[in-house]
Amino acid sequence: MDMAAALxxxxxxxxxxxxxxxxxxxxxxxxxxxxxxxxxxxxxxxxLVEFAAVVTRSRFIVKPMPLNELARxxxxxxxxxxxxxxxxxxxxxxxxxxxxxxxxxxxxxWYDLFLAMTMRDAGVQIIIxxxxxxxxxxxxxxxxxxDDAAG
Amino acid sequence: xxxxxxxxxGVSKKILDRCARNEPVVVVPRNGKPSRCFGVQEYQKMQxxxxxxxxxxxxxxxxxxxxxxxxxxxxxxxxxxxxxxxD
Numbered sequence: 001m002d003m004a005a006a007l008x009x010x011x012x013x014x015x016x017x018x019x020x021x022x023x024x025x026x027x028x029x030x031x032x033x034x035x036x037x038x039x040x041x042x043x044x045x046x047x048l049v050e051f052a053a054v055v056t057r058s059r060f061i062v063k064p065m066p067l068n069e070l071a072r073x074x075x076x077x078x079x080x081x082x083x084x085x086x087x088x089x090x091x092x093x094x095x096x097x098x099x100x101x102x103x104x105x106x107x108x109x110w111y112d113l114f115l116a117m118t119m120r121d122a123g124v125q126i127i128i129x130x131x132x133x134x135x136x137x138x139x140x141x142x143x144x145x146x147d148d149a150a151g
Numbered sequence: 152x153x154x155x156x157x158x159x160x161g162v163s164k165k166i167l168d169r170c171a172r173n174e175p176v177v178v179v180p181r182n183g184k185p186s187r188c189f190g191v192q193e194y195q196k197m198q199x200x201x202x203x204x205x206x207x208x209x210x211x212x213x214x215x216x217x218x219x220x221x222x223x224x225x226x227x228x229x230x231x232x233x234x235x236x237x238d
Contacts, residue, residue, distance in 0.1 A: 011231040018224040025215060032216035050236055055224070060235075062225025073219050108234040131232045 004042035004084040007119050008034060009129035010050040012146055013043070017055060017065070017073055023130065026150035030128060034083040035076075041128070042084035044118050046111070048074055086122035088114070095121070103137060116141050162188055 008030060015027035034041035052074060055065040065073075077083060096110075096117040105113050112131075116138040119127065126142050127135055128149040135143040162178065165188035169176045177194040179187045189197065229235065 010236070013219075014227060014231060017219050017221050018227060019217075019221045020223055020226040022226070024221065028216050028218060028221065032218040035218045050233075054231060054236060060228055060231065062228060063223070065222060065224060069222060076219060108232075108237040111233040111237055131230070134232055 004039060004086070004122075004124055006041055006126035006128050006144070006149070007086070007115075007124050008041050008043055008047070009115075009127055009131070010047045010054065011130040012128055013047060013051045013077065014054050014061075015130070015146065017051075018061065020062070023146050026146045029150045030146065031077075031083075035080050036082060038082045038084070040082075042086050042122070042124060043077060044086050044088075044115060046115050046118065048078060051077075086118055086124060088118045089121045092117050092121050105137075109134065109137070113138065158185055162186065 011023075012027045012030055015021040015023035016031040018024060021027070030041065052070055054060045056067070056070060058064050078085070092114070096114050099105075099117060100110055100113050103113070112134050116127070116135060119125070120140050125140070126144055128144050128146060129135060130146055132143040132145055135141060162185045166176050166178065169188065169190065175191045177189045177191055178185045179189070179194075181187070
């Protein structure tokens with residue numbers, strides 16, 4: 001399998017799944033590209049779980065997604081052979097703990113770090129996200145905005 | 152005045168070609184004159200075609216990709232930072 005150029009963060013998936021989102025067009029363009037062409041983008045299991053957690057919660061989405069639709073979209077993303085999946089390695093957790101301590105990470109930023117470490121272990125250096133600031137603290141990956149990446 | 156009957160050369164050639172192969176021919180007239188030649192199956196297939204080409208529909212879908220079959224969820228409330236997701 002080709003090495004994916006960049007990881008699509010959870011918020012990209014959420015914006016792509018909601019027509020009413022202000023980033024919908026750009027996010028849908030990216031996901032469409034990822035589902036059509038191999039070696040473009042990847043996601044991790046963490047993204048799919050976070051996607052489910054966000055779209056089914058009224059705190060984040062005005063009209064939470066029905067569970068059958070969540071299952072349909074998640075399956076579509078998961079089963080795509082073109083959109084690569086990256087997984088944490090056996091040593092990713094311990095490396096993340098060491099890196100987090102070195103960077104002084106606290107609180108929920110550990111989840112950002114774990115995703116970033118999963119990317120590093122998979123050889124992916126770019127994340128496309130709405131939260132660029134959260135990933136700037138990790139020197140080993142680069143963050144690009146959704147609109148910039150969709151071009 | 153009686154209209155002069157005329158068989159276009161291309162049509163007669165196609166009829167002769169098909170007849171030489173023992174194939175039945177369908178001749179379609181246009182403005183009262185033989186115009187196009189088809190084999191029977193070819194003609195039937197053409198008749199079944201819906202002939203509804205709508206390029207604007209294709210252009211619209213090309214402009215706005217929707218790979219996930221997005222829903223109208225009313226938009227995202229606030230930030231989707233992990234400090235909020237895992238709160």
